[in-house]
Amino acid sequence: MPPADEYTIPSGVQAILHIYGVHRDPEHYPNPEVFDPERFLPENSAKRHSFAYLPFSAGPRNCIGQKFAMYEEKTILASIVNRYKMTSMETMENVKISADIILRPANGVIIKLERR
Secondary structure, three states, X not given: XXXXXXXXXXXXXXXXXXXXXXXXXXXXXXXXXXXXXHHHOHHHHOOOOOOOOOEOXXXXXXXXXXXXXXXXXXXXXXXXXXXXXXXEOOOHHHOOEEEOOOXXXXXXXXXXXXXX
């Protein structure tokens, strides 16, 4: 396969990056369907290409609210995880995916919360 700088995209062509596929590329993420938060630790992310994980896009047109969104998300999740034990009531095989502006479960995911 030629290096990326040898590709020419003709004028007028629409190019779409399949982020779902990028985030599940076994070259960057061994066992991509397995939940493994440790893959995002600094020592495990250091050798991975910086565009192998794109939750908010990347480059000069990156989402301007990325930092705020990440802080807000972490605060809310930490509060929930601190107070509740969460258990999914569905398996990944049964979750239908909807590709809209963002990727999400088509019918949500049923979870069980138990107060700690």
